[in-house]
Amino acid sequence: MLDVESSQRVERGPSTVPGTEDLVINMGPQHPSTHGVLRVILKMDGETVTDVDCDIGYLHRGTEKIGENITYTMFIPYTDRLDYIAAPSSNLAWVQTVESLFDWEIPPRALFIRSMVAELSRIASHLLWLATHALDIGAMTVFLWCFREREMVLDLFERAFGARLTVNAFRLGGLFQDVPQEFLDDTRAFIEIFPSRIDDYETLLTENRIWLQRTQGVGVISAEDAMDLALTGPILRSTGVQWDLRRAKPYAAYPFLDFVVPVGENGDVYDRYLVRVEEMRQSTRIIEQCLDMLPDGPVSCKTPRTIKPPAGEVYHSIENPKGEFGFYLVSDGTETPYRVRIRPPSFINLAGLKKLSVGGLLADVIAIIGSIDIVLGECDR
Amino acid sequence: MIAEIIAATLKIVLVLGVVSLVVAYLTYLERKIIGHIQMRLGPMRVGWHGLLQPIADGLKLFLKEDIIPSRADKIVFVIAPIMVLVPAFVVYSVLPFGPNFYITQVNVGLFLVLAVSSLGVFGIVMAGWASNSKYSLLGALRGAAQMLSYEIFLGFALIGPLMLAGSLNLQNIVQAQSDVWFVFYQPLAFIVFFIAALAETNRVPFDLPEAETELVAGFHTEYSGMKFAFFFLAEYANIMAVSTVGIAVFFGGWKGIPGIPLPGLVWYLLKLGAIIFVFIWIRATLPRYRYDQLMRIGWKFMFPLVIANIFLTGLVKLLFL
Numbered sequence: 001m002l003d004v005e006s007s008q009r010v011e012r013g014p015s016t017v018p019g020t021e022d023l024v025i026n027m028g029p030q031h032p033s034t035h036g037v038l039r040v041i042l043k044m045d046g047e048t049v050t051d052v053d054c055d056i057g058y059l060h061r062g063t064e065k066i067g068e069n070i071t072y073t074m075f076i077p078y079t080d081r082l083d084y085i086a087a088p089s090s091n092l093a094w095v096q097t098v099e100s101l102f103d104w105e106i107p108p109r110a111l112f113i114r115s116m117v118a119e120l121s122r123i124a125s126h127l128l129w130l131a132t133h134a135l136d137i138g139a140m141t142v143f144l145w146c147f148r149e150r151e152m153v154l155d156l157f158e159r160a161f162g163a164r165l166t167v168n169a170f171r172l173g174g175l176f177q178d179v180p181q182e183f184l185d186d187t188r189a190f191i192e193i194f195p196s197r198i199d200d201y202e203t204l205l206t207e208n209r210i211w212l213q214r215t216q217g218v219g220v221i222s223a224e225d226a227m228d229l230a231l232t233g234p235i236l237r238s239t240g241v242q243w244d245l246r247r248a249k250p251y252a253a254y255p256f257l258d259f260v261v262p263v264g265e266n267g268d269v270y271d272r273y274l275v276r277v278e279e280m281r282q283s284t285r286i287i288e289q290c291l292d293m294l295p296d297g298p299v300s301c302k303t304p305r306t307i308k309p310p311a312g313e314v315y316h317s318i319e320n321p322k323g324e325f326g327f328y329l330v331s332d333g334t335e336t337p338y339r340v341r342i343r344p345p346s347f348i349n350l351a352g353l354k355k356l357s358v359g360g361l362l363a364d365v366i367a368i369i370g371s372i373d374i375v376l377g378e379c380d381r
Numbered sequence: 382m383i384a385e386i387i388a389a390t391l392k393i394v395l396v397l398g399v400v401s402l403v404v405a406y407l408t409y410l411e412r413k414i415i416g417h418i419q420m421r422l423g424p425m426r427v428g429w430h431g432l433l434q435p436i437a438d439g440l441k442l443f444l445k446e447d448i449i450p451s452r453a454d455k456i457v458f459v460i461a462p463i464m465v466l467v468p469a470f471v472v473y474s475v476l477p478f479g480p481n482f483y484i485t486q487v488n489v490g491l492f493l494v495l496a497v498s499s500l501g502v503f504g505i506v507m508a509g510w511a512s513n514s515k516y517s518l519l520g521a522l523r524g525a526a527q528m529l530s531y532e533i534f535l536g537f538a539l540i541g542p543l544m545l546a547g548s549l550n551l552q553n554i555v556q557a558q559s560d561v562w563f564v565f566y567q568p569l570a571f572i573v574f575f576i577a578a579l580a581e582t583n584r585v586p587f588d589l590p591e592a593e594t595e596l597v598a599g600f601h602t603e604y605s606g607m608k609f610a611f612f613f614l615a616e617y618a619n620i621m622a623v624s625t626v627g628i629a630v631f632f633g634g635w636k637g638i639p640g641i642p643l644p645g646l647v648w649y650l651l652k653l654g655a656i657i658f659v660f661i662w663i664r665a666t667l668p669r670y671r672y673d674q675l676m677r678i679g680w681k682f683m684f685p686l687v688i689a690n691i692f693l694t695g696l697v698k699l700l701f702l
Contacts, residue, residue, distance in 0.1 A: 025515050032597060047519070047672050138585060138669025144419035210586055210668045362519070363671045366595050 022050055025362075029058045033136040033366050036376035040353070040365070047361045052354045056347070059380040067340030072098050072307045073172060075340070080166035082325075082342065082378040085128050086121035088157075088169040089320045090378070095170045096251055097316040097327040101309035108253070110174035110299045115253040116187070116290035117160070117169055118318075119283040123194070124153040125321035125373075126276050126283075130201060133273070133370035137214050142204050149197050152190050159183045172307055174300030188291055191284045198280055205273070215270035219356040219368035222267060229352045233323025233345055234275045235372060239267035245319035257289050269371040276373075279321075306335055315343075322346055322373055346372075346379040392484050393474075400473055404617040405435040411661045418665040442613075445606035450513060453603065457511035462604065462611035464504030468497045469618040476625045477551045479635045479645035490551040491543070494626055495536050498581070501615065502528040505590065505600050508612070512603040520599025523672055524583070524590030530679045531580035531587075537687035538574035541567045541694040542630045551626075555634030564631040569690045571631045573683050578623045580675070582616060585664040589672055624656040625649075 023046075028039035037058035043051035063082065067075050079090040092114055099106065131146035154164040160183040161167040169175075205211045221231070223239040236243055244261040246254045262278035264271025311333040317326025323345030330339040349372050356372075357365045409424065409431070416423025424431025449455055475490040477483045487493055502525055509521020543549065545566060546557040557563075564571045580587040591599030601612045628634055632652050635645030643651075670678070 023515060025519075033595070047523075134668065138588070139667065140415070140585075141419050141665050144421060148420055204666065205668075208668065210670055213674055214668060214671060361671060361673060363589075363595050363669075 027365075029055075033132075034369060035132060035374055038350075038369070038374065038376055038379075040369070042362070042365065044362065047363075049357055049360055049362060049365055052357050052365065054350055054353055056350070056376070057380050059376045061381065063381045064340050064342055067337055069336060071335050072309070072337065075337075076170070076172075077166065077168045080168055082344070082381065083125075083320060083322065083346075083375050084165060084377045085375050086125035086321045087165060087167050088117045088121040089125075089318065089325065091168065091170045092118050092252065093316070093318045093320065093325045094327055095172055096318065097314060097329050098172055098307070098309065100314050100316050101312060101329070101331055104173055104301045104303065106174055106301055107298045108295045109178075109297045110301075111253040112290045112294050113175060113179055113299065114170060115257065116287050116294075117157075118252065119286045119290070120153050120156060120187070122283045122321045123280055124150050124157075126280050127153070129276060129321075129370075129373045130273075133367075133373075134201075134205060136366045136370040137211065139204060139208075139211070142201055145197070145200060145204075149194060156183060156187055156190060159186060171300065173303035174298070176300075178299045184291060184294070187287060191287050191291075194284050195281060198277060202277065206277075212270065214363075214367060215273060215371075216268055217266070218269045218360065218364050219371060220266060220268045221352065221356055225355060226267065226352070229348075229355065231323070231349050231352050233320070233349065233373075234272050234279065235267075235323070235349055235352070237262065238264035238271040238275050240265055245317060245324060249317075251318055253290065253293075256293065257286050259286050269367050272371045308333060308335055317343060320345055322375065322378075323349055325378070342378065342381055344378040344381060346374040346376070347381075350374050350379060389484070396473055396478075396484055397470065400470065400618065400621070401614070404614055404621060405439060407617045407621065407657065408438070408613075409435045410657070411664070414658065414661045415665045418662070439610065442606055442610040447606040447608065448603075450603050452513045454511040454513065457507050458603075459608070461504045461508035461511055462608045462615075464507060465501050465615040466504075466611045466618075468500040468504075469615040469622065471497050472622045473618075475551060476622065477555055477629055477634050478625075478649050482635075482646055483552070486550060486552050489549045491539065491549045491554070491626070491630070494551075494622070495532070495539075498619065498622065499528075499532050501619065502532075504615075508604070509600040512600075514603050516596045516598075516602045517600050520590045520596045520602070523596075524600055526672075527580055527583075527587065527589060527675060530676065531577045534573055534679060534683045534687055535577040535581055537684075537691065538570045538577060539626075539630055540687075541570040541690050544691075544694050544698060551629050551634070555629055555636060558633040558636060562631060562633040567631065567690070567694070569686060571627075573687050573690070574627060574631070576678075576683065578627060579660070579663065580679070582619045582623055582660075584620070584660060586667040586670050587675055588669060589675060620657065620660060621653070624653055624660070627656060628652045 023044045025042045025044055026039065027042055028034040029037040034040060039055040039058065041053045041055060042049055063078055066078055076091055076094060079094045080087040082090045127146045127150040131143040134142035157167045158164045160179040161169050221239060223241050226236050226239045227241065232243070240263050242261050242263050247261055259282045262275050262282065264275050309331040311331055313328070313330045315326060315328045317324045324343065325345050326343035328341035328343065329337055332338040353368065353372065356368045360368070413423040424434040427433040427437045449458055472494045474484045475487050475493055505524040505528070506521045509517040509524065542554070542563040545563060546554040548554060548557070583590050591601065596602070601609055604612060628649065635649040637643055637648040
């Protein structure tokens with residue numbers, strides 16, 4: 001274990017060659033491919049990585065403590081800023097956690113819109129991941145192509161909720177108001193062209209020899225190790241474990257929807273890539289079904305003016321694009337939560353970085369960080 | 382005598398001026414082409430369709446603060462960019478741009494190009510070492526290993542065509558291709574040459590010494606202002622020089638396709654444009670190789686290939702010519 005505080009005078013471990021020292025590289029918090037303000041301290045023997053330590057917390061804003069001081073409704077915009085790449089997913093996790101303390105009947109139209117928007121956010125998140133991951137490995141064009149489609153998704157969010165990134169999409173008991181018809185039309189137009197755009201990205205990467213050499217057999221983790229480290233999301237599924245909370249513990253409209261949970265075989269960077277690309281296709285299918293099955297009716301149930309859940313505790317989690325995103329909530333029967341604890345997928349998945357990258361080369365660490373798909377907003381909270 | 386000196390000086394100034402300008406506009410071309418491949422426009426604001434962008438960039442770099450890190454080795458730090466830039470321009474002294482448009486002819490012209498251009502790697506190592514930064518050091522180490530290795534394949538790939546031409550003088554090599562371009566006799570050599578050229582000029586997919594997403598900016602991480610511009614200019618000057626060598630050795634230099642009367646210089650520029658377009662196209666398409674993979678391709682794939690090519694060329698020459 002490296003000493004985080006004194007990486008300058010870190011104890012130099014024995015190197016393979018006598019009379020030499022390992023090189024300690026301080027990657028981040030300002031580095032082009034640490035995806036935000038992650039700091040990774042690498043101990044290297046030449047280009048080979050011998051030890052990895054993550055230093056997080058540069059984006060810590062005390063979100064959990066803030067949650068104890070404001071009402072349940074007021075906390076929804078704060079969840080936008082956890083996983084800001086897929087803000088509606090964070091909203092959904094919080095809203096459903098609070099709702100599970102009540103016995104409200106959420107109208108079906110709201111459930112379907114929630115699922116649809118959550119899948120749109122999954123597409124937006126995976127597009128940002130694919131863009132930056134490909135850029136990390138040097139494929140520049142994929143970056144701009146992905147951003148072109150992500151822009152379309154953000155425009156859809158703006159049309160429905162008035163904001164692009166921090167959308168504050170859902171309310172306790174349903175939605176704030178119904179989405180406009182133009183949103184539904186534009187969403188249908190988007191899912192019609194999107195599959196061909198995924199084909200475009202795959203043309204550049206999936207069978208590209210350099211891409212295969214850079215990703216296959218890199219950052220391999222077994223299913224047992226992944227489960228021991230509590231990794232979730234595409235990383236776990238890339239090892240062959242079919243664990244998706246949309247299936248395992250269905251919420252919102254997912255019980256009514258037909259979709260495949262893609263899994264990989266080898267648990268390497270390439271399988272994570274394939275799993276996420278396939279998830280984008282499945283998300284498109286889910287959105288299409290939501291549009292087809294969208295029932296009419298109200299979008300919110302009757303909720304009291306002040307939300308005072310009965311005293312008790314609950315843990316509820318959903319399948320965020322990055323993995324299992326959950327809230328542990330303790331209510332003491334007042335207007336504000338007694339305790340809000342966030343289960344961030346990035347934080348826990350990032351703990352696997354050392355396991356994945358020791359023994360690889362410097363360039364592999366970059367590919368592995370990209371393949372974990374972290375967002376520091378929820379990692380640091 | 383004096384007239385000759387003046388004429389030579391004028392030629393040098395002309396070639397250097399034109400080369401510097403073309404190199405500056407290569408950056409513009411690259412940004413425009415990559416922009417359009419990526420469904421955007423590239424520079425559009427400075428001048429008509431951003432045509433003055435390279436000049437604005439140059440001015441900006443010229444006016445920027447020149448930072449020397451306090452713990453850097455100052456003398457080496459200052460010399461390094463010059464060490465990179467000077468060889469990049471010196472090679473233009475023997476390159477043939479047209480039948481009568483060149484600075485000088487040397488009997489060992491091609492040898493001089495290889496010898497001088499290999500000096501650039503010293504500048505890169507010096508820059509990485511003098512910066513006293515770990516990213517720069519790693520970039521310089523990668524640069525040294527990569528450029529020294531690929532120098533060998535670049536040189537060996539040129540031996541096949543040389544055996545056919547029987548001369549090291551670049552003008553003679555061009556003349557030897559009056560009938561058929563050497564690329565048709567030596568396709569293997571050209572492929573190896575092109576891959577080695579990509580690696581020599583640190584271009585994608587071999588841009589490891591400055592791999593932005595790994596090493597921030599590699600060996601020139603700590604450089605700013607004009608010193609950075611020197612590295613930048615040298616990179617593009619190298620691309621143009623290596624393309625010119627490739628054109629002269631494999632594509633008949635300034636010689637055109639018979640039947641289409643165009644001046645030699647125009648033919649040269651057309652071929653240059655085509656080759657540089659491929660350079661840029663590759664950059665927009667491919668990801669980056671890893672360090673160990675780069676070395677493996679070089680020594681285990683390209684090295685046997687060039688040796689086999691030289692052997693085959695010799696055999697064919699001995700038996701049939």
